Amino acid sequence: MRAPLDPDMFDPLCPSELMPMRIGDKWAGMVIRCLEHGPRRFSELRVPIRGVTAKALTKSLRGLERDGLVSRTAHTGRVEYDLTPLGRSLLHPLAVMCAWAQDHWEELIDAREAQTAAATA
């Protein structure tokens, strides 16, 4: 819960850009994973979700709020984001997606390379 988020939890070595499945917008899946073990503050989220601007993260969070997946609570002097029960119910589909990615990542990469090779030839 209170452990800080690992700055490398979305290391570029796991290039989610290539993922053919997605939850919400570009950042929403990462936000959900960050909230998996308890509430987090805005600037906490910015650490592992590298390269996200305040604007983009705000928009993603607003979208998740609008869909009832994430709650925003303003305490005195700080703001916390947390998963709602509905958001938490997404963890299972998300896990299935991640499992698929692990199982088929090689094939995915190979297919892309074959395609690139064919295009170059």
Add this chain to the structure above:
Amino acid sequence: MRAPLDPDMFDPLCPSELMPMRIGDKWAGMVIRCLEHGPRRFSELRVPIRGVTAKALTKSLRGLERDGLVSRTAHTGRVEYDLTPLGRSLLHPLAVMCAWAQDHWEELIDAREAQTAAATA
């Protein structure tokens, strides 16, 4: 296999626009479902996938091809698209996503309405 695709299989009553999960781009999930029971031709796909322009469908198909999820075969005088084994392996995650949507659709709609009401007030 040979049965024509139901033109209403993606009826607006199932507004996939609201779906917070997605496979590939805007149309890819629908393409995959269309190919579930066997190969289809370009213009067959355009029937249930309403409102897709040739350009958008082409782009979606090219993306799926590039990722090795769909194969394109030019027979004499016709072109057929089919799922590859890799593409077929996506059917399970896709089913999980659809099951989630069925289970939580009400909550999702309610959350949106509550949000809209709050914004209006």
Add this chain to the structure above:
DNA sequence: CAGTATCCAGGAAGATACTG
């Protein structure tokens, strides 16, 4: 039939600067 070509409008997202 199965696309390609061209034009255009709207949204996504980065950079940067600023605020209660």
Add this chain to the structure above:
DNA sequence: CAGTATCTTCCTGGATACTG
């Protein structure tokens, strides 16, 4: 700290017309 405001660029995607 938790954003908002502005500007700009990129990209998506729709409309339309055309082609082998």
